[in-house]
Amino acid sequence: MRVIGAAVFVLLLTSPLDAGPDAGAQPRLVSRGRKWVATWAASAHGPYPSGNASAQPVLDFAFDSPDRGAVDQTFRLIVKPDLWGQRVRLRFSNAFGTQRVTFDDVFVGLQSSGGNVAAGTNQRVAFDRGRRSLTLGPGASAFSDPVSLPFGARAERRLLAGRKLAVSFHVVGASGPMTWHAKALTTSYLTAPHAGSHGAEESDVAFPYTTTSWYFLDAVDVETPEHTQLVVCFGDSITDGTASTLNGDDRWPDVLSRRLHEAYGDRVAVVNAGIGGNRIAGPPAYSPSAPFAGGPSALSRLDRDVLSLSGVTSVVWLEGINDLSAGATTDAIIAGFKDGVRRLRAHGAVRVIGATITSSLGATTASGTPENDAKRKTINDFIRTGGLFDGVADFDAATRDPQTGGLKEAFQPNSTTGGIGDRLHPNRAGYHAMGSAIDLALFAPGRRK
Numbered sequence: 001m002r003v004i005g006a007a008v009f010v011l012l013l014t015s016p017l018d019a020g021p022d023a024g025a026q027p028r029l030v031s032r033g034r035k036w037v038a039t040w041a042a043s044a045h046g047p048y049p050s051g052n053a054s055a056q057p058v059l060d061f062a063f064d065s066p067d068r069g070a071v072d073q074t075f076r077l078i079v080k081p082d083l084w085g086q087r088v089r090l091r092f093s094n095a096f097g098t099q100r101v102t103f104d105d106v107f108v109g110l111q112s113s114g115g116n117v118a119a120g121t122n123q124r125v126a127f128d129r130g131r132r133s134l135t136l137g138p139g140a141s142a143f144s145d146p147v148s149l150p151f152g153a154r155a156e157r158r159l160l161a162g163r164k165l166a167v168s169f170h171v172v173g174a175s176g177p178m179t180w181h182a183k184a185l186t187t188s189y190l191t192a193p194h195a196g197s198h199g200a201e202e203s204d205v206a207f208p209y210t211t212t213s214w215y216f217l218d219a220v221d222v223e224t225p226e227h228t229q230l231v232v233c234f235g236d237s238i239t240d241g242t243a244s245t246l247n248g249d250d251r252w253p254d255v256l257s258r259r260l261h262e263a264y265g266d267r268v269a270v271v272n273a274g275i276g277g278n279r280i281a282g283p284p285a286y287s288p289s290a291p292f293a294g295g296p297s298a299l300s301r302l303d304r305d306v307l308s309l310s311g312v313t314s315v316v317w318l319e320g321i322n323d324l325s326a327g328a329t330t331d332a333i334i335a336g337f338k339d340g341v342r343r344l345r346a347h348g349a350v351r352v353i354g355a356t357i358t359s360s361l362g363a364t365t366a367s368g369t370p371e372n373d374a375k376r377k378t379i380n381d382f383i384r385t386g387g388l389f390d391g392v393a394d395f396d397a398a399t400r401d402p403q404t405g406g407l408k409e410a411f412q413p414n415s416t417t418g419g420i421g422d423r424l425h426p427n428r429a430g431y432h433a434m435g436s437a438i439d440l441a442l443f444a445p446g447r448r449k
Contacts, residue, residue: 030087030146030223031223033225033226034223034224034225034226035223035224035225035226035228035310035311036089036221036222036223036224036310036311037083037221037222037224037228037230037269037310037311038219038220038221038230038232038269038271038309038310038311038312039081039082039083039084039085039088039220039221039222039269039271040079040080040081040082040165040219040220040271041218041219041220041232041271041272041273041305041309042079042181042184042214042217042218042219042272043181043218043273043274043275043295043301043304043305044093044095044096044179044180044181044218044295044305045181045182045275045276045278045293045294045295045296046096046180046293046295047066047096047097047098047177047178047179047180048063048066048069048177048178048180048182048213048215049066049182050182050293050295051180051181051182051183051275051276051277051293051295052182052183052237052242052276052277052293053182053183053212053213054182054183054185054212054241054242054246055185055212055246056182056211056212056213057209057210057211057212059209059211061192061209062190062192062193062209062211063178063193064193066177066178067176067177068174068175068176069101069171069174069175069176069177069178070171070174070175070178070193070215071171071173071174071175071193071194072170072171072172072173072174072193072194072195072196073170073171073190073191073192073193073194073195073196074105074168074169074170074171074190074191074195074196074197074198074199074206074207075167075168075169075171075188075189075190075191075215075216076115076166076167076168076188076189076190076199076204076207077166077167077168077188077214077215077217078111078115078164078165078166078167078186078187078188078189079164079165079167079186079214079217079220080162080163080164080165080186080249081164081165081220081222082257082269082270082271083222083224083228083266083269084151084152084156084157084160084161084222084266085149085152085222085223085224086148086149086151086152086153086223087146087147087148087149087222087223088108088146088147088149088165088220088221088222088223089143089144089145089146089147089220089221090106090108090125090143090144090147090167090217090219090220090221091141091142091143091144091217091218091219091220091221092134092136092141092142092144092169092216092217092218093136093140093141093179093216093217093218094136094137094138094139094140094141094179094216095139095141095179095218095304096177096178096179097136097137097138097139097175097176097177097178097179098138098176098177099138099175099176099177100135100136100137100138101135101136101171101175101176101216102133102134102135102136102171102172102173103133103134103135103136103169103170103171103172103216104132104133104134104169104170104172104197105124105132105168105169105170105197105199105200106124106125106126106127106132106134106144106167106168106169106170106199107122107123107124107125107166107167107168107169107199107200108122108123108125108147108149108165108166108167108168109121109122109123109165109166109168109202110149110151110160110163110164110165110166111163111164111165111166114189114204115166115188115189115204115207116166116202116203116204117166117168117201117202118202119202120150121149121150121151122166122168122199122200122202123147123148123149123150124200125144125145125147125169126144126145126147127142127144127145128145129145130145133172141218143221146223157266161261162249164186165220167217167220168198168199168200169199169216169217170196170197170198170199175216178215178216179215179216179218180213180214180215180216181213181214181215181218181275182213182276183212183213183237183240183241183242183276184211184212184213184214185212185241185244185245185246185247185248185251186212186214186246186247187210187211187212187246187247188210188211188212188213188214189204189207189209189210189211190207190208190209190210190211191206191207191208191209192208192209212246219309219310221310222269224266224269224311225267227267227445227446228266228267228268228269228311229267229268229269229311229313229314229443229445230268230269230270230271230309230310230311230312230313230314231256231260231268231269231270231271231313231314231315231316231443232270232271232273232306232309232312232314232315232316233252233253233256233270233271233272233273233274233315233316233318234273234274234298234305234306234315234316234317234318234319235273235274235275235278235298235316235317235318235319235355236274236275236276236277236278236279236294236318236319236321236322237274237275237276237277237278237322237425238252238274238318238321238358238424238425238426239251239252239253239272239273239274239318240272240274240275240276241272241274241431242276242425243421243422243425243426243427244427244428244431245428248428250428250431250432251272251274251431251435252395252431252432252434252435253270253271253272253274253316253435254272254431254435255431255432255434255435255436256270256316256435256438257269257270258435259435259436259438259440260440260443263440264440264443264444264445267445268443268445269311271309273305273306273309275294275295275301276293276294277293277294277295277322278294278295278297278298278319278322279294279297279298279319279322279323279326279328280297280298280299280319280320280323280328280333280336280337280340281297281298281299281323281328281332281333281335281336282297282323282326282328283296283297294322298317298319298336298340299336299339299340299343302340302343302344306344307343307344307347312347312350313349313350313351314350314351314352314353314442314443315344315350315351315352315353316353316355316393316438317337317340317352317353317354317355318355318357318393318395319357320333320357320376320379321357321358321360321367321376321424322367323336324366324367324372324375324376325365325366325367325372326366327366329375330375330378330379330382333379334379334382334386337354337382337383337388338388341388341389351390351391351442351443351447352388352389352390353389353390353391353392353393353438353442354383354388354389354391354392354393355383355392355393355394355395356380356383356384356392356393356394356395356396356397357376357379357380357383357395357396358395358396358399358400358407358426358434359373359376359396359399359400359405359406359407360372360373360376360406360407360423360424361373361404361405361406361423362404362406362423363422363423363424364422364423365422365424367424368423368424373405380396390442391439391442393434393437393438393439394437395434395437397437398433398434398436398437399411399426399430399433399434406423407421407423407424407426407430408430410429410430411426411427411429411430411433412427412430413427
């Protein structure tokens with residue numbers, strides 16, 4: 001009987017947890033006076049390979065078929081926490097999957113260089129109070145159990161600023177269509193198909209392939225003091241970081257983050273919920289028969305990509321340029337803003353900052369026409385003076401050349417690929433100007449709307 005009991009106990013620890021659609025919202029125990037706050041996030045926009053990756057290597061050798069997805073192989077994703085702490089939890093998502101997917105041998109450690117993990121930091125991740133694997137059905141997501149890290153103590157946090165985590169996990173069998181975030185602009189690492197489980201290894205020898213995208217992982221939480229605030233940067237490719245520097249962490253949300261930490265320390269966190277090509281009001285959802293690179297509309301993904309994140313207190317919303325390209329009217333765009341702000345405020349103490357739309361005059365996209373530029377100005381006037389938002393981030397004023405009406409020339413060159421830029425996406429200098437234009441007092445700890 002003792003042998004049978006031991007076998008049952010082992011089975012309970014090692015059998016997959018089959019998480020349903022609501023598993024991502026399960027509460028987890030935290031210490032008194034503390035709470036979970038998102039320290040990193042990545043909005044999923046569809047199954048691989050839909051979307052617009054940036055500086056992506058050829059992935060034909062890593063994934064032989066989008067329908068089969070990952071096959072008995074290990075991912076080592078590199079992510080940069082905005083806040084550090086000694087306890088974290090990870091959220092995995094099968095939002096766009098069409099079949100059950102199982103992950104096991106999940107580990108999290110401190111990246112040293114490349115795909116290597118710093119010696120002695122790689123920690124095993126469990127689910128549902130100790131199980132070593134997780135099975136997600138189509139559309140489901142789930143948090144891991146809390147993981148104690150052998151680093152991240154308060155005395156170490158100054159040295160950890162800018163460092164990154166390596167999150168490793170093995171896909172059991174074939175995953176089917178992979179939920180992903182295309183434009184990570186961060187290098188992560190992959191084993192070959194059928195290579196098996198290598199997440200426990202500190203070396204990156206078993207990871208010959210690289211990718212500039214994130215897969216399945218869509219949030220990392222850190223345990224923080226209960227007064228910690230979270231700012232979610234919500235938007236399209238200009239928030240996602242198109243034309244910023246690969247591995248440079250120089251998107252405008254990154255610039256805002258560094259300024260906030262300098263001003264308020266660890267009392268405020270910033271995460272990025274941008275998706276390249278995203279629109280406010282359409283299309284409403286991903287359709288396999290008509291895939292759209294911009295993913296589900298901002299309004300349809302609001303619950304999953306903003307309100308489901310732990311500890312949200314403020315949102316900076318920059319969007320609308322892709323709606324103009326698609327022929328949306330100013331009235332429709334403004335109505336979308338009103339609907340989104342109403343839902344955000346209904347969630348509780350959420351402060352919403354409206355960001356003015358930057359110029360794309362002269363761009364090759366439809367948004368670059370004089371007619372659409374006039375619509376953009378009308379929308380910006382509403383954002384500045386319409387009374388809808390709790391504050392304004394005037395990105396237009398920070399980046400527009402008053403002589404030409406387009407982006408300033410200094411913000412044009414594409415720092416990722418060279419050339420003269422697309423007159424739509426700022427470069428590093430432009431993103432720095434945007435992140436520097438935001439009034440930090442809008443996010444002062446303890447400030448009320």
